[in-house]
Amino acid sequence: MSPRLVPARDDSVRRTDRPLTVTVDGTPVPGVAGQTLAGVLLAAGRTAWRTGRGGAPRGVFCGIGVCFDCLVTVNGERDVRACMRRARDGDAVTTQSRASAAPDAPGSAPDAPGSAPAPTPAPAPAPEQP
Amino acid sequence: MKRRTVVVVGAGPAGLAAADGALAAGADVVLIDSADRPGGQYHRMLPQAYEARAPEAVQHGYSAFEKRVRRVLGHPRCSWWAGAEVWALERTDGAEAEAGTRPLATAHPEPATTAHPEPPATAPAEPAGARRTGPPTAPPRPEHAPPLKVHVLTPAPEPGAPRRRHVLEPDALVIATGAHDRVLPFPGWELPGVVTAGAAQALAKGERLAIGDRVVVAGTGPFLLPVAVSLLEAGSTVTEVVEAAGRARAARGWLDRPWELAAQGGKGGELAGLTGALARHRVPYRFGRAVVAARGDGRVEEVVTAAVRADWSVVPGTGRTTAVDALCVGHGFTPRLELAVAAGCALRPGPSGAPADVFVDVDDEQATSVPGVFACGEITGIAGAPAARTEGALAGWLAGGGSPYARPVAALRRSRDQGRAFARRLARAHPVGAEWHGWLRPDTVVCRCEETDFASVCAAAGDPASGEARVAKLATRAGLGPCQGRVCGPTVAELRHRLGAGEHPVDPAGHPVDPAGPGPHHRPVAVPIRLGELARPPEPPAGEHPEQPHRPAQSYLPVEESGP
Numbered sequence: 256m257s258p259r260l261v262p263a264r265d266d267s268v269r270r271t272d273r274p275l276t277v278t279v280d281g282t283p284v285p286g287v288a289g290q291t292l293a294g295v296l297l298a299a300g301r302t303a304w305r306t307g308r309g310g311a312p313r314g315v316f317c318g319i320g321v322c323f324d325c326l327v328t329v330n331g332e333r334d335v336r337a338c339m340r341r342a343r344d345g346d347a348v349t350t351q352s353r354a355s356a357a358p359d360a361p362g363s364a365p366d367a368p369g370s371a372p373a374p375t376p377a378p379a380p381a382p383e384q385p
Numbered sequence: 386m387k388r389r390t391v392v393v394v395g396a397g398p399a400g401l402a403a404a405d406g407a408l409a410a411g412a413d414v415v416l417i418d419s420a421d422r423p424g425g426q427y428h429r430m431l432p433q434a435y436e437a438r439a440p441e442a443v444q445h446g447y448s449a450f451e452k453r454v455r456r457v458l459g460h461p462r463c464s465w466w467a468g469a470e471v472w473a474l475e476r477t478d479g480a481e482a483e484a485g486t487r488p489l490a491t492a493h494p495e496p497a498t499t500a501h502p503e504p505p506a507t508a509p510a511e512p513a514g515a516r517r518t519g520p521p522t523a524p525p526r527p528e529h530a531p532p533l534k535v536h537v538l539t540p541a542p543e544p545g546a547p548r549r550r551h552v553l554e555p556d557a558l559v560i561a562t563g564a565h566d567r568v569l570p571f572p573g574w575e576l577p578g579v580v581t582a583g584a585a586q587a588l589a590k591g592e593r594l595a596i597g598d599r600v601v602v603a604g605t606g607p608f609l610l611p612v613a614v615s616l617l618e619a620g621s622t623v624t625e626v627v628e629a630a631g632r633a634r635a636a637r638g639w640l641d642r643p644w645e646l647a648a649q650g651g652k653g654g655e656l657a658g659l660t661g662a663l664a665r666h667r668v669p670y671r672f673g674r675a676v677v678a679a680r681g682d683g684r685v686e687e688v689v690t691a692a693v694r695a696d697w698s699v700v701p702g703t704g705r706t707t708a709v710d711a712l713c714v715g716h717g718f719t720p721r722l723e724l725a726v727a728a729g730c731a732l733r734p735g736p737s738g739a740p741a742d743v744f745v746d747v748d749d750e751q752a753t754s755v756p757g758v759f760a761c762g763e764i765t766g767i768a769g770a771p772a773a774r775t776e777g778a779l780a781g782w783l784a785g786g787g788s789p790y791a792r793p794v795a796a797l798r799r800s801r802d803q804g805r806a807f808a809r810r811l812a813r814a815h816p817v818g819a820e821w822h823g824w825l826r827p828d829t830v831v832c833r834c835e836e837t838d839f840a841s842v843c844a845a846a847g848d849p850a851s852g853e854a855r856v857a858k859l860a861t862r863a864g865l866g867p868c869q870g871r872v873c874g875p876t877v878a879e880l881r882h883r884l885g886a887g888e889h890p891v892d893p894a895g896h897p898v899d900p901a902g903p904g905p906h907h908r909p910v911a912v913p914i915r916l917g918e919l920a921r922p923p924e925p926p927a928g929e930h931p932e933q934p935h936r937p938a939q940s941y942l943p944v945e946e947s948g949p
Contacts (some may be wrong), residue, residue: 268438290432311836313577315584317580317584321721324833324868331545332545
């Protein structure tokens with residue numbers, strides 16, 4: 256009852272799966288090399304991993320890097336579009352929330368509680384136009 | 386003599402054809418795309434890591450596409466910048482970057498050397514659309530006048546490092562940035578599991594991921610067909626395809642003048658194949674219905690559809706609820722215009738005449754109003770891949786210095802005109818009905834990023850103090866979130882127009898505001914750039930730095946040639 260990867264043995268494109276593992280807020284999530292982070296999360300049964308301003312869950316919407324609904328923090332780098340980033344083995348994904356963001360600092364929302372410590376300092380958030 | 390340099394932004398059908406054309410004309414080409422593999426949305430390729438042995442199984446027209454990719458990316462004069470984003474264009478002439486500030490002019494570079502662009506795939510018949518200009522007569526553009534500085538971000542050399550900045554100053558720029566799905570809001574469209582038709586297609590074709598088990602595909606336009614078929618192919622059950630256009634209208638649009646369809650690179654055959662696949666899977670295709678709400682606890686669980694009239698007003702008492710675990714929606718496309726707007730290209734109103742329904746205005750040779758800047762593909766009109774390829778071939782050839790009098794150019798122009806006729810026909814068959822806002826409720830989210838609801842948009846439109854668009858934007862915050870109005874921009878503009886807050890009457894000085902103004906497409910920073918990246922100096926220009934990303938895509942090109 257959720258999104259899933261076409262099983263490699265049934266796949267008409269005859270692909271080869273190489274397993275990888277990412278962590279999402281510290282929990283290991285299995286994936287396949289070549290998938291985007293959004294693909295890994297969806298195939299693992301997670302349809303939502305971010306919360307909007309009002310606290311409502313969000314996941315993939317546009318799938319091609321336009322809508323920014325699927326933002327995650329990857330290895331400490333904030334505001335990464337999960338639909339645009341290929342998963343790498345060992346990626347530490349932490350979910351983001353805009354629920355408590357100040358209205359004029361949308362890039363500065365704190366990560367969700369329980370997120371893994373960032374291995375590198377987060378870069379400055381993307382500037383938003385007035 | 387120094388060879389001409391052409392930067393092509395976008396490696397979809399239009400951009401690849403443009404690169405091909407510019408290479409054929411003898412130019413050096415830098416082809417830039419934000420994805421890590423060429424093809425754009427139409428030819429979305431599988432990840433290299435999948436090592437797919439039969440990638441053609443999910444691709445329409447794969448062999449011709451693959452041949453072109455090999456020819457272009459393997460060309461010694463082509464640099465392929467994968468995963469790179471153009472974040473700004475800077476005009477070098479000191480003029481204000483404002484659309485429509487210059488008369489439409491034609492750029493005619495040096496006459497052709499030897500090669501010719503690829504002739505159009507289809508034998509051109511009668512020109513189906515009127516051409517705006519006769520034989521090209523405009524004087525050549527002054528040499529050594531790069532039209533723009535192109536600011537590019539390329540991927541970090543190793544994970545975790547900042548992306549690199551580059552500034553290119555080409556002799557000509559071809560913008561082929563394509564379009565993304567337009568989705569009209571409805572109650573519950575922000576629930577997880579509701580995705581754009583393009584997202585479902587990208588995940589199925591590009592990653593082999595089925596978005597759900599029981600899926601409804603809804604909206605308007607022929608794109609719903611391949612999306613439904615991609616889902617079926619990935620193993621989903623498509624419970625129904627819901628097309629808001631009436632059956633008679635869609636049939637008229639599609640079946641009138643079938644020779645036009647045949648001229649569009651086999652669109653007729655493609656259509657038959659897709660409808661056949663739906664029939665085999667017994668997927669009902671319902672005309673004159675629309676998704677008017679999605680419901681669920683934390684994710685979409687059911688979809689409410691209703692019969693709609695020609696203007697998309699809901700027929701009372703026709704609502705029906707369907708259980709789903711995913712919903713894919715597309716109400717046409719929004720061209721990605723930020724770079725064209727940043728370049729200062731004049732725009733023209735689209736077929737609907739709705740505010741924000743605008744495209745790049747190009748002349749008979751795909752030249753924009755800015756000398757040296759060409760545009761092709763969906764940013765000049767939504768006409769499909771074959772038309773985009775033709776426009777790209779024309780734009781690239783001329784941008785690369787090819788002669789406008791070369792014999793294949795005339796054929797390309799005719800084919801392009803047929804493409805434009807096809808675009809008009811698409812627009813006629815699948816217009817967005819004016820009364821769609823009837824399915825909004827006061828608390829329906831209109832701007833997904835800022836969660837601005839319909840009531841707030843209505844209140845701002847009715848308030849004289851916030852009648853001006855900029856004030857309304859600040860008051861409601863619609864369009865101020867991370868996506869910068871890419872999703873809600875056309876919707877908010879249209880709603881405000883309907884609600885009487887006329888978006889383009891007069892400016893504060895009393896001058897009439899251009900109805901084809903950039904509107905929500907004005908984004909001087911085209912993609913987000915981190916302050917740390919901005920602070921770094923740009924890398925030296927090509928040729929002066931050994932680490933310049935030059936043809937990195939070669940790694941994926943197979944060593945030996947295969948195929949015909």
